[in-house]
Amino acid sequence: MTMINLKNIQKNIAGRPLFTIERLVANAGDKIGVVGRNGAGKSTLAHLLTGDDHDYTGQIGVDEPVSYVAQIAPTFDQSGGQVMLTRIRQALSARPTILILDEPSSNLDETHQQWLIKQLQRFRGLLLLISHDRQLLDAVTTQTWAVEQQKFTAYAGNYAHYRAVKEQQLATQETAYQLQTRHQRDLLAAQRQRNEKAQRIRKGNRRMSRVERAKTKATREATAAKMERTAKRMVARGQREVQVTKPFMTSGFKLVATDFPAFTGKTVVTGLNVTLTEYGKTLLTHADFQIDPQDRVAIVGPNGSGKTTLLRAILADRVSGLKLAPAARVGVFNQDMTALDNTHSVWQTVRQASQLPDQTIRNVMGALGLPARFYPQLVSELSGGELVKLQLICILVGQYNVLMLDEPTNYLDVDALEALADYLQNYPGTVIFVSHDEPFRQAVATRTLQFKAQQLIDPDKVVEAPKPTGAELAVLRFKYDQLMADPTSSTAAIQALRQQIDQLKSSAGPH
Known part of the structure; x- marks a missing residue:
């Protein structure tokens, strides 16, 4: 229906x-x-x-x-x-x-x-x-x-099938375009050769006498002109053939470390015994973590666990035990579009935010989906997704050595997502970001910090505590037997040792 x-x-x-x-x-x-x-x-x-x-x-x-x-x-x-x-x-x-x-x-x-x-x-x-x-x-x-x-x-x-179809169409179009380009080049070369031959016919053979040259002039001119017309018609027919449009290819970009402020120091962010609360809810308790230069750190956790709150706390530099390095020049993306001036053009907005060369800026804008046709548009004329891209580009090309990105993948199309991942992989500074897009995180992150039970866990650095051996339990049981036999032992000491033995037996698991 x-x-x-x-x-x-x-x-x-x-x-x-x-x-x-x-x-x-x-x-x-x-x-x-x-x-x-x-x-x-x-x-x-x-x-x-x-x-x-x-x-x-x-x-x-x-x-x-x-x-x-x-x-x-x-x-x-x-x-x-x-x-x-x-x-x-x-x-x-x-x-x-x-x-x-x-x-x-x-x-x-x-x-x-x-x-x-x-x-x-x-x-x-x-x-x-x-x-x-x-x-x-x-x-x-x-x-x-x-x-x-x-x-x-x-x-x-579904989308994967659509992408496969589009990639095949693009490959077919690229092949057809290359064949068309080669064919047109061959036609022009053939035209040039025939025109050169026509010129030689006009001049005649150098061994011809003056009389022979005069007698054959009209014939030679007619032959040469006919050859030139044939060559011209041949090229014209080629131009009238169905033209294959050149496939659109996104321009790449190259980042140079010297284009961004240098970072001096061994640590970008340090968290020691950090407790974080918001709206009366405890988000972190006695958390310890560290972010080093050139780390690309993904912060993950359930909705409402405190990811955005942590980013704001790092910037505010007011939480006890949480320290941002003085050398950090932080560019922040948080989808706050009120920071953009609606009266400025797209190009004015980006150009004012960056000291990178014009061509580098153009390449980044093109890759992220704001090519030249957007340059003269006013910020007020952009769609929501385009505003996200504009704010993100201003942060990416700004004078920063640390990028703090809160959900940068939201509302970006797939092409822009892939371009952003490529940009961040080559970014010479430090990247701290929140994203629920798993393929994007896998492409970009070198480390992950996970909100779990009011702690910030680095899964790559979690070491499982060794299970107690039978010898350890035997020693504790011997001490327990001694306490039980000693009439001066306190009940509290005996209970504490009994609890310690039970905990070790539980952590050891079944034998």
Whole structure:
């Protein structure tokens, strides 16, 4: 049963084309991933389907009410993940016929990501899932609507299948483009050779007499002209052939350590016996940890465990036992878009934030999805995802030797995610970041600090305590027997030793 039918849609923003749709159809029970670069129109499509946006041309048929959960921002007393979970639970409990979720896994910890996957797999209505989360898309969706080059196209299969199809198309396009380039080069070379031959015919053979040259001049000119016309028509036919567009390739970038402030010292952050609380809740108790220069540290833990609070505490430098090195020049990304001046252009905003060469800045912007066409746009004209990219770029290219990034992967498209991971892998300073995107963490992090039982644990440095040997237990039992036989022994001492023996036996496990 068809529930959504889109035909010949044209959507403009500020007089400029945003996207077109020739035909998209969604049926009951479909689970559709909606993917594309930030600002390409994914959330705008959702607003068209909910009826909140009527500024378009074409035909939109939506046969049932739509439940829409938009992108969520954190509140003063709840994390973004906690707010999103509440909204998702409310939406699912209403059992909607059509459900649209916009970046639902952003800010969710691993446990709740798995919960979300199971809930959406069980959902029996029509689901449109706007997301950059590859794991979520692959686990849930059966179709993909991708917006590319201002056009929505439907693909069968989940996100992984869509990517495989696109990679094959790109490889085919690259091969065809190279063949076309070689063919056109060969045609031009053939034209040049024929023109050179025509010139030699015009001049005639140097052994010809003056009389012979005069008699054959008209014939030689006609032959040469015909040869030139044939060569010109040959090239023209080649140019009229169907032209293959050069595949779009993202420009790379090279980071140089001397472009950033040098860090002097052996430790960037030191935490000794740190106790951290917020809103009356204890987050850390007597925690010890250390972050060294050039570490790329992922801070992980459940929603509300204190990850963002720890980042703020490091910056504030007011918590007892928590020390940020004086040489640290910290660039902070926290998705606070109010820090951006809406009256400035994109290029002005980035250029003012950095001392890197123009070309390096352009390469970083292009790789993260803000190429040259964005330079003259005002900050106020950008989409939410584009604003995230702009703020992130300003931090990445700024004069910092420590980057502190709180959920930098939220709302970034996959291309930007891959570019960001590549950038951070080559960043010459220290990176401290919070992210629930596991593939991103695996690509970037050299260390992990995990919130667990009000401690900050480094799993790579946890050493399991050795189990007590039988000899240790035998010694304690001998001391126990001596105490029992000594009439002067106190009951408290005997009980303490008995408890110690029981604990050792428990930790030793079955024999």
